Every structure is written in structure tokens, then in C-alpha cells.
Amino acid sequence: MSHDFLKTLDSSFARGFYSVDPSDLKEYGKDWTKVYEPKPLAICFPQSTDEVSKLMKLCTAARVAVVPSGGRTGLAGGAVAANNEIVVSLIKMRKMGEINTLSHSMWCEAGAVTEAVHEHAQSVGLTWPIDFASKGSSTVGGNIATNAGGVKVIRYGLTRNWVLGLTVVLMSGEVLRLNGSLEKNNTGIDLRQMFIGTEGILGIVTECILKLAPLPRESDVFFFALGDLPAVFKLFEVARRSGFTLNAYECLSDECLGVVTAHRGLASPFPVHRPQYVLCEVERPESEDARAKLEAWLGSLFESGLVQDAVLAQSPKEAANLWAMREGISESLAHAGLLHKHDISLPIARLQEFIETWTHDLTQNYSGLNPYIFGHIGDGNLHVNLMKPADMDAAEFRKLCTKVDQNMFGWIQKFEGSVSAEHGIGLLKKHLLGYTRTPAEIVLMKQMKQVFDPQGLLNPGKIL
């Protein structure tokens, strides 16, 4: 069957349309999670919506499963192909159209790299404000399929807010062109939204019309050292009332700062260790004495005793160095040892209570396990991690983590949080879906999947 399907591809597309080279199968069959053994049948590289449509019709006729693939930076196994699937990689669909400076929008193909879109929009003073550490590899299609968040959500919201129109190919090969470049279109169910954040299980996004924002003015970056966890939330409240526009409000524990400075060979900005740190980026006020205003605010924070120490970056280079301490955490933790990690969200008002409850449980019952907590406080999104202690056996560590998780997910449910804030469900978190979604919701999701993909061939086994 597999061999027959490759013959069908040979007779339907030009040479080079697909690859069965073992290194491609290995590379394109996995994502950043790296925990699943890739085993795709072939990797296809369509160059247009029409080619994707033709391919999908052939796959449906032959009942061959398909996995949509972008930059493969996903952290939930959503782009993994481990069961003889056809991987549809959009890396040859990266065209970007002219920017419309009247409507602040642009057309692009879904394989366009996020950072390339930023650079393109920047040339006319605009931006697509979806920003995170993997932007140099992730694609617009992947960002849309995961409704990506990142470090600027506090100011701009999620990807969903920045998509006007979508072209989507269904498993049947049918092409839907949804919403064009309309800002307003109140004509029933907004089908476009079904494909945002559903990890490629309903259709393949091939083209998009993105909504752009004015490039923010220059920004200023503060790095604060704080005496305890409540100060992180108090400072957030104060920063929101400061009158400055917040671009980011990110927290990291002393353990996280230690790991990232060691791995990247960076010096901590502070001579004395403090339990918590916050990186706060604000848009520079539009006034001649902007700098004086920022410094006066900083002075008032010291005076009130809210911050123990702080730096205000004196140059873009210094600001980038401070950002490196925050953005380098994931990668540095991954290098430091065996990690057990979660990307969760809570109502902002209950974040502190959740962190205190979770860390208390660890101290009382699992004192050998050290937590590493960082995240996007402004969005209620925490990255919680446990690292295997050097003297603990890996199997024992995993067993303990499962026990810790049982309590943690119980509290997430109780505090009305989510088991996945921005990375998605994919394969990795399927077993956790029920903590956040009710049985009735899951039944409805399955029914929707049935409508768009009755044979269950598109990204099978993901989410549901």
C-alpha cells in the first residue's frame, strides 16, 4: 500500500515533490519535543494551495494519513509523524505579499517564517506582534495552528487577534477562503476561528491575511530583584497603574537565573541573590523627559521598599542582554539535565495561591525535587519545571513527577486553570485534556472533527 501510494505521487507531481531520504524522514517526522520516534512514509513539499489540495484528494482516496508541518518548534508533539503518515511540509510556501499600509495587513503563505514576517512588516513601520524565542524557525501556519502566545501577549493578545483571513485545505481537498481581509464580518459562525489553535486536526492552513500593528516606539527594559513571591504580583499591579504601556511582564525564580547564567556564561545583573526576578518592558513615553520619568518611577519603587534591587537598561544591547536571561531559560534548562515540564495557566488573581500551594506540596512531600518556575505573569501563564537531582535514578524521578502532577492538575482544575496555556495538547498532553475540558466539550470537539475530517486522516491521534 505504502509503495503504491509513492507511485501515485510519482505520477501526479513533479520530481522532488516528496522525499523518502532517511535524514528527511527523521528530521520532518518530529518536533521540538524529541520524545517520539519519527516514522513517516514520506515528506511532501507542495508549492501552492492547489498542490496541497491535489495531495489531500489523493491521500483521502488512498486513506493515507497526513501530518501538517511548519517549523517543527512545537512543544506538544503536534507535528510528530510516527505511523507511516505523509508529512505536508510548507517550507516551500514562504511568499509574502506587499504590505497594505492603509489597512495594516499583508498576505503571506503559511510557511513564511515568523521572524521574516516581522522584518517584512518592519520595513514600513509595522509589525505582526507574535514574538517568542523560536521565531527564527517557527512558521505563520504553525503559529496559527497553535494560536501561539509569547512574550508580548500582555500587550497584543494571542495570534488569533492578528489573523484576518485564512485559506484552508480540508482533508477532502476542498479549499476554503475564509473572511478575506475583513475586519468586521458578522454573518454567522466564524469558520476561520475553527482553524486557529486546533493544531492542524481540521484543515491545513496554506495562506493567510495577517493584521499588523504599528511598530511600537522604542522600549525600555527593567530587571527587578524582589524579596518574595507576593512582591512579583504587587509590582505587577503597581506597573499596570504606572501609566506606562507594558510590553512584557515576565518572572523568573533565582534557580532559573542561576541555570541560564551558568549555561550562557552571562553575569547576573545583581551582586546579591534574591528569590524572584521580573523583566518588565515598557514602551518609552512620548515626551522629551521620558528617561527622567522612567528613572523617577524606579526611584519610587525603591523608596516604597517594593524592589530590593533593579537595573534599567542603558542601551539596546543591555536590554538584549537582559532579555537573554529570560528567553534563554527553556534552552538552558534543557541542557542542564533531565527535565519534567509543564506550560499551564491560571486566572491571574489565583496565580500566587497556586504557586504557594504547589511549592508547599513539594517542600512537604518531595523535598528532593527542585522547582524551576518562570513565565508570563501578565497572562497568567507559568512554565513549571522539575529537574532530576543528580543522585536520583531517572525511573524514580519520573515516578515521583507523576505523583507530583496528580496533585498539581487537581489544583489547576480547582482553581479553574488550564493544563496547556500556549503549547497545545498534541500527543504529549492528551491524557490531561479532561482536567480543563468537560466531557460535554470533548464530545462536541469530536463531533466537529467528524464534520471536517470524517475518515480521521488529518493529524490523527492529536488532541482527541
Ligand SMILES: Cc1cc2nc3c(=O)[nH]c(=O)nc-3n(C[C@H](O)[C@H](O)[C@H](O)COP(=O)(O)OP(=O)(O)OC[C@H]3O[C@@H](n4cnc5c(N)ncnc54)[C@H](O)[C@@H]3O)c2cc1C
Ligand atoms: C525555544 C522555544 C520557545 C518557545 N516559546 C513559545 C512561546 O513563548 N509561546 C508559544 O506559544 N509557543 C512557544 N514555543 C512553541 C512553538 O514555537 C510554537 O507553538 C509555534 O507556534 C509552532 O510553530 P511551528 O511552525 O514550529 O509549528 P510546528 O511545530 O511545525 O507545528 C505545530 C502544530 O501546528 C500544526 N501545523 C503546522 N503548520 C500548519 C499549517 N500550515 N496548517 C495547519 N496546521 C499546521 C502541526 O501539525 C502541529 O500540530 C516555543 C518553542 C521553542 C522551541
